[in-house]
Each structure stands twice: as C-alpha cells, then as structure tokens.
Amino acid sequence: MAGAMFGLQYAKFVKPAFEDFVLPSKKYADVIIPRGGDNHVAIDLIVQHIHTKLGQHNLCKIYPNVGESMENAMRACCKGIKIGKILIHRDGDDGKQLIYEKLPKDISERHVLLLDPVLATGNSANQAIELLIQKGVPESHIIFLNLISAPEGIHCVCKRFPSLKIVTSEIDVALNEEFRVIPGMGEFGDRYFGTDD
Template structure:
C-alpha cells in the first residue's frame, strides 16, 4: 500500500483547476492516491488534468476507469510494464536522467 508522506495544498484548492504532474505513469497507484487526495479536498474530478511524459497502457486504464471525468494528457504510450512494474521500453529511471545521476 502506498503511503502519503507529505502534502501541502492551498486552502482554496477546491475552487481551482489542478494540473497534476508525474513524469511516468506505470501502474497508476501513485496517481490514484494523489487524485483521491485532491477529491477528498473538494476538487471536482472534471477540474483535474493529469499530465505525464510516458505512460503504460495498464496505468492509463487504471486511472481512467477509476476517474472517467478527469483529463489525462501524455506525450507517449509505451508498450507495457515489465515484471518489476516498470514501463518498457521506457526511458530509464526518470530522476536519474533528469538530474544526470545515471551511470
């Protein structure tokens, strides 16, 4: 089970449109947790736009089936997930690439 570690949202979040950003959508579990938190805070599902760079079909299905009124925008849909639930072919570990910490 995914644990929420930190949250800090504006007090008027319920009256806003929200852009939820995540570089990679794999299984969808972290996205479901984040979207559920926004809904709990009063944000309308139709006011959430979930943006990511790369998505696996399994994650897209998991998120869109649970939240059909939310918009999901991605730049690429990769083939699938591997046995470790990583997007394949993917782009490697996003954080390592972004921060140039890969080997």
C-alpha cells in the first residue's frame, strides 16, 4: 500500500513540479549530468575541476598582470583537462636541472600535451619528455606544443624522440650566440611579463 501511495504522490505532485519548475531551468545550467549519480565519468570531471579551482592561487585575481602563457588558453579550450607541471631551471645551455614536477597520478594512461612557448635548443624539452617517459607515458602519446621553434631545437628533439609530435606556429631562422631564437621575439618571459628593456 505504501508503494502505491508513493507512486500516486509522485504522479500528482513531484512530476508536475519538476516539469513546471526544474525542467525549464535546464536552459540556464552550466553543466547537466545525464543519469545523475550513476554517471561516474561526469562526476569525476566535476570533482577534478573543483580540485583544480581549490588548488589555484588567487594571485591572478590580486595581480591581473600575472598569468601563464599557454595554460589559460588550454583550460578555456578543454574544460576539465588535468594539468601537471614540469618546471626546469635554465643555467646556461648545458646545465638543465629539473626543479619541480607535479603530474597526474594516472599520466601513464593518458595522451599528454606538453606546452612550452619557445623551443630553442631543445635541451629543456628533452628533459621534460624524458621525465614523462620515465613516468610511463609512451613517446607516441606526447604532443609538444609551442609558439615559436628554432631549427636547432626541432633537430634536437626529433632525433632523440622520433615518435613524438611537435606542433608549432612558427619555425624561425636560427639561434643566436645567447641561444635565443632569431628573429624571434626576444626572451619570451620578458615579453610576456613586460620585463624586457
């Protein structure tokens, strides 16, 4: 008898209220999860997005001139994408040294977009790619994205990692004696953050 009463209440009150009030608001929703709590993929994406937002510093809100050159664009294009970090300290041309890495735990099961604005000598790129391979990412699952490349950097990376793909918007003439791409745009960090002379 209780089941019949619930079915009657659902048909008489719950369903009409849903159709009158909840269903019309659907067009204003940012995210709709089909199948609700049973849709584990969608819920995982939302949880990851929340974790990412909670982990971000508010420095970009405090200082509007602070940003990351390619990450914000990637996030805008690929909502909910998992982001890792590999920071490599540059100390001359040969003294590359990894100073920080934080990568998703399941990175070995993913295709990876490696972002760096400029491919100059290729030494930093090779070190980052080597780290990804050590973490179990197949070389053929890595796509290296950059804005400007020097031929020297392309030769360096492609000879060492022939299965990797490089996507660049410009291949410039060469490197100068300071290992900067010419004609290029100067030191990318200086240009991006406005610290060039």
